[in-house]
Amino acid sequence: MLEDYQKKIIDLLCKQELLLAKLYEIFADQFPEHKDFWQDLAKDEQQHAGWIKKLYLAEEEDLVAFSEGKFNPSAMNIYIENLEKTIRRAENKEINLKMAIASTLDFERSLIEKNVFSHFEIIDEKLSGIMTKLESETRRHLKKAEDMMTRFR
């Protein structure tokens, strides 16, 4: 059985990854000259959401998969609100290429700085690699966004 706080964490993590995917899809459409860059990121975020959903397995298998640690739902809600706001602005075509790269960099960096993926103690063996993978994938995204940014300085 998962506790309510654990379900909330999974829901928020999943929502965050899906919103990142959505934002990057919009950027891929709006900036065809860098379509591959954003489409690759979007594809990754979709995959990450799939990994996070595996944490729900803890429910089915009657395991307590992770503990809350320093997880901060209100910080996560703010992050999600910012993402939603940026998605609306992107849909309204209020974001140019340079701003799009800067916000990609900000969103990826913020996940690393807030240690979003390392605040959990995962007890279940099958699930223990998920957060580690998410952390290293996000670092990779940050690096990609930084490289892209240097091309526009």
Ligand SMILES: [Fe+2]
């Ligand atoms: Fe990412």
